[in-house]
Amino acid sequence: xxxxxxxxxxxxxxxxxxxxxxxxxxxxxxxxxxxxxxxxxxxxxxxxxxxxxxxxxxxxxxxxxxxxxxxxxxxxxxxxxxxxxxxxxxxxxxxxxxxxxxxxxxxxxxxxxxxxxxxxxxxxxxxxxxxxxxxxxxxxxxxxxxxxxxxxxxxxxxxxxxxxxxxxxxxxxx
Amino acid sequence: xxxxxxxxxxxxxxxxxxxxxxxxxxxxxxxxxxxxxxxxxxxxxxxxxxxxxxxxxxxxxxxxxxxxxxxxxxxxxxxxxxxxxxxxxxxxxxxxxxxxxxxxxxxxxxxxxxxxxxxxxxxxxxxxxxxxxxxxxxxxxxxxxxxxxxxxxxxxxxxxxxxxxxxxxxxxxxxxxxxxxxxxxxxxxxxxxxxxxxxxxxxxxxxxxxxxxxxxxxxxxxxxxxxxxxxxxxxxxxxxxxxxxxxxxxxxxxxxxxxxxxxxxxxxxxxxxxxxxxxxxxxxxxxxxxxxxxxxxxxxxxxxxxxxxxxxxxxxxxxxxxxxxxxxxxxxxxxxxxxxxxxxxxxxxxxxxxxxxxxxxxxxxxxxxxxxxxxxxxxxxxxxxxxxxxxxxxxxxxxxxxxxxxxxxxxxxxxxxxxxxxxxxxxx
Numbered sequence: 001x002x003x004x005x006x007x008x009x010x011x012x013x014x015x016x017x018x019x020x021x022x023x024x025x026x027x028x029x030x031x032x033x034x035x036x037x038x039x040x041x042x043x044x045x046x047x048x049x050x051x052x053x054x055x056x057x058x059x060x061x062x063x064x065x066x067x068x069x070x071x072x073x074x075x076x077x078x079x080x081x082x083x084x085x086x087x088x089x090x091x092x093x094x095x096x097x098x099x100x101x102x103x104x105x106x107x108x109x110x111x112x113x114x115x116x117x118x119x120x121x122x123x124x125x126x127x128x129x130x131x132x133x134x135x136x137x138x139x140x141x142x143x144x145x146x147x148x149x150x151x152x153x154x155x156x157x158x159x160x161x162x163x164x165x166x167x168x169x170x171x172x173x174x
Numbered sequence: 175x176x177x178x179x180x181x182x183x184x185x186x187x188x189x190x191x192x193x194x195x196x197x198x199x200x201x202x203x204x205x206x207x208x209x210x211x212x213x214x215x216x217x218x219x220x221x222x223x224x225x226x227x228x229x230x231x232x233x234x235x236x237x238x239x240x241x242x243x244x245x246x247x248x249x250x251x252x253x254x255x256x257x258x259x260x261x262x263x264x265x266x267x268x269x270x271x272x273x274x275x276x277x278x279x280x281x282x283x284x285x286x287x288x289x290x291x292x293x294x295x296x297x298x299x300x301x302x303x304x305x306x307x308x309x310x311x312x313x314x315x316x317x318x319x320x321x322x323x324x325x326x327x328x329x330x331x332x333x334x335x336x337x338x339x340x341x342x343x344x345x346x347x348x349x350x351x352x353x354x355x356x357x358x359x360x361x362x363x364x365x366x367x368x369x370x371x372x373x374x375x376x377x378x379x380x381x382x383x384x385x386x387x388x389x390x391x392x393x394x395x396x397x398x399x400x401x402x403x404x405x406x407x408x409x410x411x412x413x414x415x416x417x418x419x420x421x422x423x424x425x426x427x428x429x430x431x432x433x434x435x436x437x438x439x440x441x442x443x444x445x446x447x448x449x450x451x452x453x454x455x456x457x458x459x460x461x462x463x464x465x466x467x468x469x470x471x472x473x474x475x476x477x478x479x480x481x482x483x484x485x486x487x488x489x490x491x492x493x494x495x496x497x498x499x500x501x502x503x504x505x506x507x508x509x510x511x512x513x514x515x516x517x518x519x520x521x522x523x524x525x526x527x528x529x530x531x532x533x534x535x536x537x538x539x540x541x542x543x544x545x546x547x548x549x550x551x552x553x554x555x556x557x558x559x560x561x562x563x564x565x566x567x568x569x570x571x572x573x574x575x576x577x578x579x580x581x582x583x584x585x586x587x588x589x590x591x592x593x594x595x596x597x598x599x600x601x602x
Contacts, residue, residue, distance in 0.1 A: 015360055015459060019567040024546040028239070028246040030212050030253070042569040065361040068394065069567060070546075071296040072210065073312035094365050094396055095296060099312035155193035156326070166326070167217070170318045174189065174198065 001161060002085040002104055004131035006058025008140065009084070010123040013045050016062060017069035018096060022078040024070070032077040039078040054082060059129040061118055062089040067096025067107070076103050086131065088138070088151075090115045101157045102166040106131075108138075108151050121145070133161070176434025179399050180330035180367040183307040183431060187290050195329045202289040202306075204319040206234040207275050209548075210294030212253040214317035226261045227323035233284055234258050235267040237275050238542045239549040247549075273514030273540035276300040276482035280384065281514055283413025287402035287428035292319050297482050297564065298397075299390040303383035304410070305402035305431055307367070310391060330396065331440035333363050336372035339448030344598050346492070347382035348484060348562070348581035350374070351389045352453040354445065356463035364394030366440055369433070374447055375400055380409040381488040388483045389564050392460035402428040452596055455579040458568040466584055469594045474578065476559040477508040477589040478571075480538075481545045484562035484582050485513030487520050493586035494526040496597055502534040503592025509536045509551050511543045533589070547572040560588040 020043040022035055029035055040050045060066075060079070066089045067075060076099045079087070085105045092100075092107045100107040110118075118140060125142035132139070138149040153161075163169040177185065190198040204227075211234065218224050226232050234254055242248035251269075258266035267278060276297050279285060287305035291298065294316040301308035311325065319325050337350060355362075368390045375383065383405075387398025400406075407414075407424045418424040452466040479485070479493050490512060502508045510530050512518040518540055521527045530537055544551025545563040553559055553575030562585050566577040580588070583597035 017567050019546075019565070019570050023569055023573070024548050025573070027209050027548060028244070028250065030216065030246075030250060032213075042573065044568065065364070065394070068360055069296065069391075069565060071294055071298075071310040071312055073213070073294075073314060076312070091361065091364065093361070093394060095310055095312060099314065102312060102314035154196065156196040159192070166314050166318055167221075170322055170324065170326075171223075173192075174318075174322045174324050 001164070003058065004086040004106060004133065005129060007056055008059045008061055008122070008127045008129050009053060009057035010119065011048065011060055011062040012119060012123065014063040015065045015068055016043060018067055018072050018075040019069055021067065021075040022072065027072060027074055032081050035074055035078040036081045039082050058083050058085070060084060060087040061115070062087065063115065064090040066092050068093040071095045073099045073103070076100050076105055080105060086129070101160040104161055104163070104165040106153070106161060108153060110149065110151060114149060121147070175438060176436035178330070178332040178367070178433045178437045178439065179305060179369060179401070179431050180307050180332055180397065183288055183290060184330060186288065189324050196326055197329050198324050198326045199290055201292060201319055201323050201325055202231060203284060203291045204232050204316065205275060205279055205291060205293035205298065206232065206254065206316065207238060207295060208236045208250040208254045209238045210313050210316060212250050214313045214320060215253055215257045217317055218321060223321055226263065226320050229262045229264070231323065232263050232320065233265040233279055234263055235272050235275050235278060236269060237272055240272055240539070240541050241269050243549050271515060273517070274482045274485055274542055276384070276388065277486055277513035277517065280304065281516055283410060286410065287406060288431045292316065292325050296391045297388055299395060300384050300388040300482055302387040302390065302397045302399035303380060304406055305400060305428060307397055307399070309397050327396070328365060330367045331365065332367045332369050334369050334371065334439045334442040336442070336444045337370065337374035337447055338372045338444055339374065339446035341374055341447055342450065344583060345447070345450050345452060346581045346583060347378060347385040349450055349453040350447055351386050352455065352463045352579065353450055355389060355393045355461050357443070357445070358393040359461045360392065360459050361394040363390065366395060367397045367399055368393065368395040369399050371401055376403065379488060380405060381486045384486070385483055389460065392564060401432055452581060452584050454584060454594060455566045458566055460564070460566060460579060466580065466594060466596045469578070470596065472578070472594040473558065474506055474560040474588060474593060475557040476551065476553060477502070477506055477585050478544045478551055478559055478561040478563065479582050479585050480511030480513060480543055481563040482513065483564040485511055485517070487517045489562065489582040490517065490521050490526050491524070493582040494529040496583060496586040497533040497590070498529050500533055500590050502589040505592035506589055507536070508534060508589040509538060509544060511538045512540055514540050544571055546570060547575070560585050560594060
């Protein structure tokens, strides 16, 4: 299974699309590794600088409809090769969400109020997310402060994470 | 309890229900292009599983960057070409016979009512125009589709969208769908099928229905879907006449997928389009929509007519009507990309290509082209394009560029004026 723990990158904007996650001009690459330098290159909003803010982060916390737009799996791949296997948000576009679990990664939805609280209490400090998959709980920590957050994913999503993705799952079964 | 179209299609393709509301369904077609398929092919090769579930159900095309622009895109084409050859995929459309996937596959008769289709391309929702369940997927879903002929989805929830009234002259399917997206917003249909019905949709050609369904994904929809009817049967007849004794029989067979009167919907909206005027986007999301008259005079640098949304023959005819005998403004450059070789030839035969060229348009080969800034027609930083495509994300058509989405009529009028304007001003 992939790593779902680490430093948090806060992306405080709704509707971050897959063109912003990985622009189409890089879709000429045919290896995942080649996408590494271009993650979130076209994402522009106050307080975010891809050149400085991505390094050393393993988890993204964001708002609603993350990953909308193109079906490109290059979006999860660009995250994966940067060591980011977990995105937590209020909601996700269908294809992006499925692509994440199909790669054995996780896109986990939390209620808007919980996302608001995480942003309010942690986004200004260096924060770390720890994932207890067996008990479906996150623990976010900044300095001496922490909160535990229960989450739920479907049995199917869990099976995909455990199988390392949809190819591994489907190949044995269909 | 009654069923929607999508539910009936799922029930007819059931393979497994691994848990919860997840259904694994059998696929009637898997469509492939050169951008999202090569990674799947390479992975299958590395797993020692370089095979396909049914070569006759796989269709492939090089369309995003064609002819290849550099060594990387040449390699993408090579991987797809060689894979198609060694797996004996007969319906592979290489350079010279290729066109935009969501235009060429329906044109070849590969989409039928009741079909299940996936492709590694978000605008696969286009094919729902035929009463099919067609969904864009990522490369991993595509890979499993190629190998096993199955895909997993949530059992479909459906949003019923009834388009009522009558479409005013000069207002098109593109204006309707922009207005629907504006109302739903960019995630208003997420995880739902958008079932389009009502008298306006019944009166639309297959081309217009494809424009409508093409942008379902811009509201987050899994698939757009229209009711199969006589228009559908007429379009498909050259391909299905061997399968049915009569058009009536074909219609009867296809209409078994129509929703039951007591089908249960996850939301219903009605839109009367009798007073709709031409629409255009103003921001960086497809739900930022205004009337063209409220954007009148907005300067643009480039005009683009083409794509899987609006690169079909009807679109070119509408634009040509406005362009005939006129020149584009010195303030703009304009590009038209007929979506398939058949459309290109039709446009040649009908004199449409001459009209575009005389007006000052650059005519390109069939390709996805400028739409996603991967090959030709890329914008420079700060430039603005009036476009008949489907996405206006920041940088979509080139880093730092802006796109205003509109109908072919509005795009043609804008090319003449040099700024966004209403096609009403250019009535013959």
